[in-house]
Amino acid sequence: MGRDLSAPHAIPADVVALCDYARHASARLPDPVRAYIEGAGADGLTASANPAAWQAIRLQGRVLADLRGADTGLHLLGLDLPHPLLLAPVAFHRLVHEQGEAATVLAAGATDSLMVVSTQASLPLEQIAAAAHGPLWFQLYMQPRREDTLRLVRRAEAAGYRALVVTVDAPVNGLRNMEQRAGFRLPDDIRAVNLDGMAPPEIREEPGRCAVFLGLMDAAPRWEDIAWLKSQTALPVVLKGITGAADAERAVGIGADGVIVSNHGGRALDGLPPTAEILPVVAGAIAGRVPVLCDGGIRRGTDVLKALALGASAVLVGRPQLHALAVGGPQGVAHMLTILRAELEVAMALTGCRRLRDIDTGALWPERRAW
Template sequence: MTQAIPPDVVALEDYQRLAAAILPVPARAYVDGAGADGLTAQANLAAWRGIRLQSRLLCDMRGAHTGLRLFGLDLPHPFLLAPVAFHGLAHAEGEHATALGAAATGSLMVVSTQSGLPLEEIAARAQGPLWFQLYMQPDRADTLALVRRAEAAGCRALVVTVDAPVNGIRNTEARAGFALPEGLRAVNLDGMRPPQIRSEPGRAATFLGLLDQAPRWEDIVWLKAQTRLPLLLKGIMSAHDAGRAVAAGVDGVIVSNHGGRALDTLPATAEALPVVARQVAGRIPVLCDGGIRRGTDALKALAMGAAAVLVGRPQLHALAVGGAAGVAHMLTILRAELEVAMALTGRRDLAGIDETVLWPSP
């Protein structure tokens, strides 16, 4: 059944407001919560808002469009759905509904390793392009099994999340007593070997085996040799790691601080993006997520060197409020906002967006 979208939903913040009233308190703590004090999550939003744009008037906008080509795919706009776990928290149809909404707008969806539905089932019903987000497993055989499943399912790229070898300190979730509801789990990991963790009184598991088999740079080089799919690293926030990524032979990087859910007090992605883009220097595409809530945010990211942007939490807000139609509407809003921003800054296509879109710093 198609869910009706309330007429007062005109921006992404409206979906967030309404989702807060729909989602149970523990689920909302998971979806909207962040690491520790939430300072990085707040900074992600504030940083985009603090960047000013520069208008350009009387430009020739004939034939204007938002299309791009990315890793062999022709996409109608630069908004991708970031990997988000457990869509079943927001809607009974889970990732199926999200994929349907993405396809309705020609959007690319990145399926999470921690999806609540099997990768193969999502891909079988999806009508649009998919990438697969990979958490590398303690056993290389398990990692390779996930890669082969993604290849067989028709995923067009692998996105390896590298910034969360351990979970961040999730105080908001702990206070709300969040636990996955019965019947919802990371089904793609069924049967795989978890880390071998020791136990000592008064100690957390972090340095008691949890990190012993966490991925290292040599594992990225190994993984790149195992697949012909484009390989992107998600979680790059420094020039150092951007340089290591290029040296490792990856095909792209995603500037991301995990939505502020991992290490709190990291800088906003809007701060890290130009640093990473300068280091990469056009050798591979740079993408960005973290706090993208307006078309103007995307315009600013593209001006600072991003090829595309990813949207995380808003997809679950829209899913909770409007199901597949909500996801499609949310993406339509973002694309429309980007088109207006491009029109008012005189940019006919994405290739024409550069640093001159931004108001000069004093």
């Protein structure tokens, strides 16, 4: 695939926002890798709608507020965090940097950012934890065999991960046409190493049929599997991929310790609403019983403030971390997070919000439209 993973150049002088990292990464990465990272389900309607929806929300400026002692700290699932910016679980960091997730986790530590490590990381979860200088959560894809799921959980517990983030919205991959057209495939030296030795779903073969209803969904997790997982670990369990009030209610009822409003970055089911539209619906259903987090199209500190105003406790950023890693290595990821935090602080200052808890719908223009 012609990957060029030589040491990234110094961060270009014109990189001052996350969109600049995306632009430089697009020029640096081979076409198939770029198609994998940027690829979305089908026509990309949801992927395009995610950032557009945040951009459409208007803010309410406030002047002469007393912001002495302002900060961005929060308490989340037993952790005191200095800011609400989390690195979302993203697979295969070695596609863009030779050190992969080990480089990203250095940036997380340097910026006091919580990183959520993917089941499909290109390095062992223990190796990533050993390089960490801050708290980690482990994103869990539940496996067809419960013993394999439990093996991943026990490894995460032993390595010191502080929570499990169970992705529930992708029992099958979306049909990513951009990726298909580019002919993307993983290089021979990159794989989901944490799944080595685990049994894949048993797929039946029938002419003219895809695998979805021939075994994939038979092996997909169900609500009873979440209840079982809760009974097997003392770690907080967060469900990622909640897109409606009914599932939010059921998540709380089954004992989830938190939920993440996510449409998988538009990579799974195309046609879902943007997360800015879903977030207030889910937050309203949760009604403060457990933390609500959000991802999908967060590209500016103003987007973060808007998400917090609509009910999120924190946000996660996905693609931008790979853009920054491809361009500037660990320094790039740290710089990307620093930009986002600075933008959030400026937005808080100009909307008169001294603490995260002060951010509510009063920070939004009354006639806001998010879609």
